[in-house]
Amino acid sequence: MLRSKDVAEMLDISISTIRYYEKIGIIPPIERNANGYRIYTNSTLNWIYLMKSLRNAGLSIESLLEFSRLSQVKGPERKKQKQVLEDQLYEIEGKIAEMQRVRNLLSYKIETYDDHIAMFQSGELTSETAEELWKIKF
Incomplete structure (x- = not known):
């Protein structure tokens, strides 16, 4: 027991x-x-x-x-229980998609970090010529 x-x-x-x-x-x-x-x-x-x-x-x-x-509950109202589960699944799938985008962004930033720092230090890259992260599809 x-x-x-x-x-x-x-x-x-x-x-x-x-x-x-x-x-x-x-x-x-x-x-x-x-x-x-x-x-x-x-x-x-x-x-x-x-x-x-x-x-x-x-x-x-x-x-x-x-x-x-x-x-x-008995009868058709009980099907609302399934809707609660479906709603939660939909919400979780949205959160997973957003987390995947953020993960991809972080991976990109890690992969390009050294190059970006070197370019900023050399003056090749400035705050005005920096990439536009919000336009990149992650």
Whole structure:
């Protein structure tokens, strides 16, 4: 049987965060044994891992609560839960694209750094003749 400490280490999340998520309803109530110890099922572990991942990806507590609420809904409204995931994926893809552009810019600046410094020091390159980074497609 997994203890809370084991789950926290396994999923890289604090025990207090697990308890907080359970308390406010981001994850379903965790079953307990006769002695009051939490019983972590695969379903519970999945919920904790998913909520931690979505939170780390930028979902607000309110969005996580809505996502969890929608998991309890029957009928067509439950499909809104999928929309929450799709919206988050779209947002993450945009962030990844922006990070890739910045990565490419940094790589370019590192690769050309020595040449640019030499050109500035020789007077060959001035603040007026410097490249226009904003026009380069990275």
